Amino acid sequence: MSLDAWRKTLDSLRQDGLLRSLKTITGAQQDHVSLDGMEVLLLCSNNYLGLADHPHLIEAQCRAAREYGTGSGASRLVSGSMGPHSELENRLAQFKGTESALLFNAGYAANTGILQGLMGPDDIIFSDSLNHASIIDGCRLSRAKTLVYPHGDLDALESMMVREAPHRRGQWVIVTDGVFSMDGDLAPLPGLVTLKQRYDALLMVDDAHGTGVLGENGKGTAEFLGCLADVDLHMGTLGKALGGFGAFVAGPEILMQYLINRARSFVFSTSLPPGVVAAGTAALDIVESEEGRRRRQRLLALRKQFVENLANTCSVDVHGVTPIIPIITEKPEVTMDASAWLQTQGVFVQGIRPPTVPEGRCRLRVTLMATHQTDHLLRAADLIREVLNL
């Protein structure tokens, strides 16, 4: 590529309505933020439980920074393994009910590292067609054979497994988002558990959007669907409902030991700052408390109210249980025009376009937070109906 080619690509993205740019907000991830000097309702943050500016997390982060400093100084395997890292790993293993857990620097680094680390050319990864980009990249890095099954289609997945079984050589893994990030629907985990048992595979669930949000105790999609103990590898992130930054995988001790030795994004990267890690532990305190339960209940109640105000007019799922609500707009221009108009009305919702979603599946991706107020959400739903002529 050359400078000229890069410029041409950007021009053609602009022409197709697909050019992306940054929007800077002022203030914390609260229900309202300042954007371009205007106060707007924030409807596109993954800070689902509203913990990103919670005093308990801020206090824990400041305390750890005072005690341990701002940086960890090295990768975990050199000198960057500190008290807060192992404390959080122990808490995460307890939380997900596994032998062990391991921190990664972000969800992207976790998915690429786990799949690259554990899987190799003799192995097969069965991957849902709507899995997150970091899973797709992890599959590529692993050099394992990757078979993509149609979204949530257990029959299609089983047919693939039946076809592959006679010439099986290595390990099999089924990998899926728990909550799909752009659609907010759930993976059919009980059915996937049946298949992984029937065909002797491991099941890895990326619960970036379910952890903290779903289940009686916030343990995620698998708890909500009653199969927490049947998942082999629980990947989760600390940057969404947990209000901080970073990610983890929880599972059998031997696999954690293997990843410590083989996951390149773990081995070759400076570890998370101690303050960030301490905020993760503080977030778990809240998630597991009565306050966490109240926040989850409120989030679900807000979802119901918001969706009811849209329900008869567009294709939102009235039975959904997650704070992710996609409003399909199909074309990029319609999507971005709607997003821009909503901003003029004081509502910040991002338009989502390819390659994040398939062509023709552009959307306004509304995400709710437990800190939202009903009247603000109802007004936003009215405005969305107005701009999309629903």
Ligand SMILES: Cc1ncc(COP(=O)(O)O)c(C=O)c1O
């Ligand atoms: C399903 C899913 N997995 C992984 C990630 C990556 O996590 P992180 O933002 O911590 O890199 C995201 C989103 O960012 C996601 O939506």
